[in-house]
Amino acid sequence: MHEITLCQRALELIEAQARQHGATRVTGVWLEVGAFSCVEQSALEFCFELVCRDTLAEGCQLHIHQQEAECWCYDCEQHITLLTQLVRRCPLCEGSNLRIVADDGVQIKRLEVEETNHV
DSSP states (O other): OOHHHHHHHHHHHHHHHHHHTTEEEEEEEEEEEOTTSOOOHHHHHHHHHHHTTTSTTTTOEEEEEEOOEEEEETTTTEEEEESSTTOOSOTTTOOOOEEEEOOOSEEEEEEEEEEOOOO
């Protein structure tokens, strides 16, 4: 289960950014999961909640966007989108000569924070 390691690293980055901007609490995190990341969404959600305990991000709302695999089929010369990483053939022509353009990582796309009130 590499989701725990991904969440720990993401939390390090989230807290560093939050502190750098004077945040007292992280209220929302938006993650984009690459189509070929082999990340299980339910495991990611569980691990994220676990690693956020007793941190600035505890109780924050997690938003996950699963990226689709964009492809170019050299056989029918069409752009296609694969809905699953298990498909290795073009759904239009059944060709297997695909150039797959998909990320295999997890990216932090956006943070929502509460800032310290300056008086």
